[in-house]
Amino acid sequence: MTLPAPELLLTPNTQVRRAVRRLRWFRRAFLEQVAVISEDCGIPFDVDTIRLADAFLEWSAAFERKKPTSRADKRRYVDHVSGLMLEQLLRKAPLSARCGDKAPNDATPAQFWPEGYACVVFCLNVRAAVLAQDFGEQVEDAPQMESLRDWMSFRENVAETPENAISFLQHFAGLKPDWQFPSLFQPSPRQSPPQLTLVHAPNQPVLQTLPADLSLVVFDLNAVSNSRALVAQALAHVLGRYGYALSDELIDQPLAAAMTFVALRSGKLCPGSFTEYFRNAMSEIFAAQLQLSPLAQGVLAELSSKGVKLRIAVDDSKISVSEVANLLSPDGHIGFYEAPEPEGRIASGKARLWVSADAPRLQSARKNGFQTLGIADQDGRKPEYSDQTILSLTEFPELPR
Numbered sequence: 001m002t003l004p005a006p007e008l009l010l011t012p013n014t015q016v017r018r019a020v021r022r023l024r025w026f027r028r029a030f031l032e033q034v035a036v037i038s039e040d041c042g043i044p045f046d047v048d049t050i051r052l053a054d055a056f057l058e059w060s061a062a063f064e065r066k067k068p069t070s071r072a073d074k075r076r077y078v079d080h081v082s083g084l085m086l087e088q089l090l091r092k093a094p095l096s097a098r099c100g101d102k103a104p105n106d107a108t109p110a111q112f113w114p115e116g117y118a119c120v121v122f123c124l125n126v127r128a129a130v131l132a133q134d135f136g137e138q139v140e141d142a143p144q145m146e147s148l149r150d151w152m153s154f155r156e157n158v159a160e161t162p163e164n165a166i167s168f169l170q171h172f173a174g175l176k177p178d179w180q181f182p183s184l185f186q187p188s189p190r191q192s193p194p195q196l197t198l199v200h201a202p203n204q205p206v207l208q209t210l211p212a213d214l215s216l217v218v219f220d221l222n223a224v225s226n227s228r229a230l231v232a233q234a235l236a237h238v239l240g241r242y243g244y245a246l247s248d249e250l251i252d253q254p255l256a257a258a259m260t261f262v263a264l265r266s267g268k269l270c271p272g273s274f275t276e277y278f279r280n281a282m283s284e285i286f287a288a289q290l291q292l293s294p295l296a297q298g299v300l301a302e303l304s305s306k307g308v309k310l311r312i313a314v315d316d317s318k319i320s321v322s323e324v325a326n327l328l329s330p331d332g333h334i335g336f337y338e339a340p341e342p343e344g345r346i347a348s349g350k351a352r353l354w355v356s357a358d359a360p361r362l363q364s365a366r367k368n369g370f371q372t373l374g375i376a377d378q379d380g381r382k383p384e385y386s387d388q389t390i391l392s393l394t395e396f397p398e399l400p401r
Contacts, residue, residue, distance in 0.1 A: 002141050004040040005125045006032030012340055016129040021063070026056050034095065034120040041110040044098045045118065057226035059085050066185050066233065069240040073185075075135055078186045082127040083166030087183075089119040091162050109151045116155060120145075123169055142174030156349060186229045187249035211351035211371070212400045216312045217303055218365075219322065220356040223375055224393075229253075230289055231318055234281040241277060242266070252318045252358065282319050290327050295393040302335065306399050311335045313361075361382040373397070 008029050009016065017330050019025040030052060034045050062084050068077050089095075097114035110117040130138040150171065150368065157164045167177035178184070221227040229252060235258055238244040242262055250258050255278060259270035292300070300310055312328070314321045316338040325336040354365035357375040362385040365372050374386025375393075382389040 002126075003121050003145075004033075004036045004124055005121075006036050008032050009129045011123050015133060016126060017134055020062065020126055020130075020183040023053060023056050027052055027282050028320035029126070030094075030122055033125065034118055037110065037114075037118045037121060041108075041117075043110065043114045043116070045114070046096045046098060048094045048096075050368040051092045051292075055088040055094060056118050058092070059088040062088070065237070067240075068185070069236055069245045075131075076187065078127060078130050078134075079170055079173065080166065082123045082173075083169040083182070085126070086119055086169045087158075087162055089123070090116065090165050095119065109145065109148065112148060112151055113155050116151070116158075120169065120172055124173060127173065127341055142172060144172050144174065178231070180293055181226045181229070181280070181289075181291070184226055184229055209396045210399045212355065214353060214399065215350035216307055216309045216311065216352040218313055218352070218354045218370070219296070219300075220361060221312055221314050222357060223355050223357060224300070224312065225290060225328070227286075227290060227319075227324075231282070234278060234285050237281050237285075238274065238278045242271075242274075278318075283323065284328060286319060286323065290324070292328060293393070299393050299396050303399070304333070308399075309335070311337060314338060315354075326358050356385055362386050 006029060008014070008031075020029070020046065021227050027049060031047060034047060037043070038045055059081075066077075066080070066084075083255045093115070095115040095118055099114075124139075131137040131139055150168075150363070154165075154168045154172075163183040164179075166182040167179050170177040175350075227301065232246060232251045235250060239246050239258065239262070244262060244265060247261070248260060255275065258278075259274055262270040262274065303310060313336055314324050315335055321336050321338055325334075328334065329336070352370050353373055354362065354370040355375065356362050356365070357377060358376075362372045362374055362383055365387055372388075373384045373396075374383040374389040376382050376389050376391050380391065388397075
């Protein structure tokens with residue numbers, strides 16, 4: 001590590017991955033890191049150890065709540081929890097620089113924002129130590145660490161949205177961050193057998209623009225939010241209580257499929273408490289993390305401004321419609337309903353569109369008179385029964401002028 005680091009993080013006989021989970025060691029390592037930076041930059045600091053302990057406790061709770069069960073995710077989780085650590089340090093603000101009467105000097109990141117710099121360096125050094133010990137990786141400094149423009153953006157963004165610290169730590173580590181949903185850790189997709197790529201039949205209409213008489217657009221919740229990843233997070237958490245790892249095929253299935261999965265592998269009936277654990281996990285995770293994607297917000301705003309009615313379809317088997325409605329549209333601007341099946345009645349002469357990545361939902365929508373717009377998966381595979389397929393909401397068709 002070339003960033004200024006304390007001896008405690010460089011000691012080979014200390015397993016940092018385990019040590020950093022203990023408050024006494026965490027506090028000592030942080031204080032030593034601040035001392036090293038103070039000597040290196042000539043900036044004295046005051047440390048509020050009560051706030052530091054609060055930051056540690058919040059980080060430790062988040063660590064446990066999001067911890068993956070699959071070995072394949074352990075390496076990526078190091079990057080994520082390092083960002084979580086930075087987020088809590090900035091939220092609790094245990095550091096204050098004593099600059100006295102000296103005029104501020106913005107020549108370096110450490111001088112531009114001493115407290116932020118010290119916290120970033122500490123988190124990057126902890127990350128580097130864990131990667132070196134557990135994964136044999138030697139970390140090099142990323143050029144972003146020296147960019148004052150990046151530091152200005154960092155300071156401004158985390159002041160408004162503290163969870164952006166997760167993305168910025170990854171940015172300063174030279175990684176490609178998730179800027180849309182920084183607080184979400186998504187399990188790695190499992191390998192699935194090759195599938196045929198569906199193509200449009202010649203007689204299928206292609207929606208270059210939306211119908212002029214469009215009256216209603218229904219979006220599956222997964223199409224406009226991070227809900228699918230949150231369901232995966234909740235399932236992984238609950239399955240982990242019983243010693244099992246999440247498999248990809250369970251995410252889009254009813255909850256009963258996960259209960260059957262546990263029963264088949266344990267040779268016993270799935271405990272009745274499984275449903276309660278899952279519902280509690282879903283409520284907690286959705287309340288903390290559910291959000292519409294920025295792309296979805298733009299599409300919904302544009303459609304609403306043109307007088308198109310909007311609905312979001314929610315799978316009530318996993319989360320209640322009322323919970324989602326309160327989280328995403330507390331003012332009632334967007335309608336919500338349970339959606340095992342699309343609404344059956346069609347307004348005469350009015351076009352309606354269903355947007356989803358789920359083939360059975362699109363099939364049912366077609367039967368009920370909807371035009372369908374499918375969203376391809378991450379590998380570009382198109383869902384069946386879509387009149388047109390887009391890769392993401394950036395390609396959402398326009399309304400006629």
